[in-house]
Amino acid sequence: MFYEPPESTDQFLRLGDVVEGYVSFSAKITEPFLSFERKVYHNYNIDIEVPTRSVVLTPCCSIEDQMISLTPLIQLRSDFLKNDYYSQDFTRINRVMAPKLAFPPDEWEKIPGGEKREIESRADGYAHISFFVYSSNELFNPYELRRQQVKHYMIDFRNIQTIKCALIKTKEQREKSGKEEPPILKSKLLQLSVSTRKELRDKLSNYFWRSNDIDID
């Protein structure tokens, strides 16, 4: 079970919830603003849009004080269909897997034998470390990938943004009333099951937990 059934959904926001109605923005600059001298031309651009769906990425206990972290739901990469292991169940991308399974079969065949053996000897791990796939749902609009209808979406941890909203209660306020303000509750569309939320938490933790090799040596 990927999502919590509607009848047992909590009356407050939780990590991994699918929500709607929140803005998304992207800011672009040509270079860091290190000086405001007139001769330096600062070119920047801020785009604001309202994505169809977003996902809450603030840990459950930290959704408070009028702010929340969100990331938009985006379409899967069409190249995922090159790998049968993925196309049979796209949510496999959310979990650790044997290294060989992460390769498109055509690409795997091109790898020299010695390198294949070295890859196969490695421990299971995450592929696509910044992606987490959301299973198809009747609320999701279908779209076409390589002439196939798909209703799965995904999030990219690299797109996390913080939104401030006065209706996001403090922890104490929420505990007192037991639920969110009506507009916030209305924005909540889907809640992950406990096991799926654990998978999201594990993969999100792994994304931020990784160390660069130069820090390990």
Added chain:
Amino acid sequence: MEQEIINSNYDVFTKDATGSTRQDYRIISFPFEKYEIKVRVSPSNEFIDILEVKVNKDFLSYKQRMSSRSHIDVDKYYRE
């Protein structure tokens, strides 16, 4: 002299008292390569015997622990 006898009696009294465990040794645990060794030594730190040798489960280096959770780098095969 009388005070020494009193002190000596006090030591015997407390060490041999019911509920007390008389210990004329100390147990020291120290790491040796990937093992953890427990030895018994006298109050003056003289070696008595080895009590236990076990594998130290924390012998992995930081690098080894980091690499035990591998990441499969295949993003170049899934550009779009």
